Structures are given as structure tokens and as C-alpha cells.
Amino acid sequence: MGSHFTVVYDACVLYPAPLRDLLMHLALSDLHRARWSERIHDEWTRHVLASRPDLTREQLQRTRDLMNAHVRDCLVTGFEHLIPSIQLPDADDRHVVAAAIHSGASLIVTFNLKDFPPEALKPYNLVAQHPDDFIVDLLDLHPASVLEAAARHRRSLKNPPKTADEYLDTLLAQGLTQSVALMRPWTVAL
Structure with missing residues (x-):
């Protein structure tokens, strides 16, 4: 752990x-x-x-x-x-x-x-x-690990699959505005 x-x-x-x-x-x-x-x-x-x-x-x-x-x-x-x-x-x-x-x-x-x-x-x-502040704090402390978790999440979506931008738009709709703003420049990692 x-x-x-x-x-x-x-x-x-x-x-x-x-x-x-x-x-x-x-x-x-x-x-x-x-x-x-x-x-x-x-x-x-x-x-x-x-x-x-x-x-x-x-x-x-x-x-x-x-x-x-x-x-x-x-x-x-x-x-x-x-x-x-x-x-x-x-x-x-x-x-x-x-x-x-x-x-x-x-x-x-x-x-x-x-x-x-x-x-x-x-x-x-x-x-x-x-939750947006929680994820932002995690991004601040462990950006690579959070991006990898988000990438695993996006890759797990099969019905339908989502592009990185579509995935971030879905998170935006969940109220994760700050988190998405921090992740958007890293779409290549997602």
C-alpha cells in the first residue's frame, strides 16, 4: 500500500x-x-x-x-x-x-x-x-499517476469508446472543471 x-x-x-x-x-x-x-x-x-x-x-x-x-x-x-x-x-x-x-x-x-x-x-x-478539488490536489502531488489512472479509465470505456477529448468532456459534465483544465494539455497521455 x-x-x-x-x-x-x-x-x-x-x-x-x-x-x-x-x-x-x-x-x-x-x-x-x-x-x-x-x-x-x-x-x-x-x-x-x-x-x-x-x-x-x-x-x-x-x-x-x-x-x-x-x-x-x-x-x-x-x-x-x-x-x-x-x-x-x-x-x-x-x-x-x-x-x-x-x-x-x-x-x-x-x-x-x-x-x-x-x-x-x-x-x-x-x-x-x-471531488474536483480532491482530484486537483492529487494532480498537484502525483500528476503522472493521476494521468495514468485517467488513461486506464478512458481505455476501459468500450460502449462507446471515447477519444481523449470526448473523455475530458464527459468529466467536465461531472463538474470536474479544474481537473479537466489541468488534464487537457496532456491529452496525448490519456
């Missing part, structure tokens, strides 16, 4: 698939330790099923199983006793903080920054970060 830097992926960054898949490829690069819980899985799959009636529970279970099988030590368990003591604007998000505390994470990757205000996370030595 390369890094001891541990992050929890919130459910909202695990759908739609393009962002989830990039985050999985980054997790496999050993630049950080990615963590989530079955409860986080339940949340993102519930939202996908509600918005994508063409997908089945079985298909999403296969995705969950692949995520759990390929990212080393990703599943956080045994954190539930911490949930009642956590104070957040939305009590439904306490399980994410509890999983982060229990796994020794220092960061929660989420789009929902307002649900994880700095003053609420400070007592737990946690910070919430937008």
Missing part, C-alpha cells in the same frame, strides 16, 4: 458512473486509501435506481461487488455506535462522518459541502472536499 492518506467517498460522488469509475481508478493507484460503507452503497444505488429505471438492482449489486473486491480494505464496518454522537445539519449524513472517523480518514469527498460544514467536522479532524 502506497499511501496512508485515507478518504471516504460520499454516496453523491459514486453516481453517475463516469465520476465513480474515475474515483475507482484513482483508488486503485494507491495514491490514497478509499473507503465507503454498505450504507453509502445503499444510498447511491437507491438514487441510481430512482433516476435510471433501465438499470436493475442486480446490475448495481454487481458494481458494488466489483468495487468491494478491487479496492483493498474499502468497506468500513463497526462504526454505527458513533452515529448518535455526531452533530450535522442533516442527521442523515452522520453515518458518513462516523465511517470516516472509524476508518481513520482525514477527508470526505462529496459534492454536498454544505452538509459537512468545517466547524462540525473540526472536532473529528475531518475536512469535506469537492
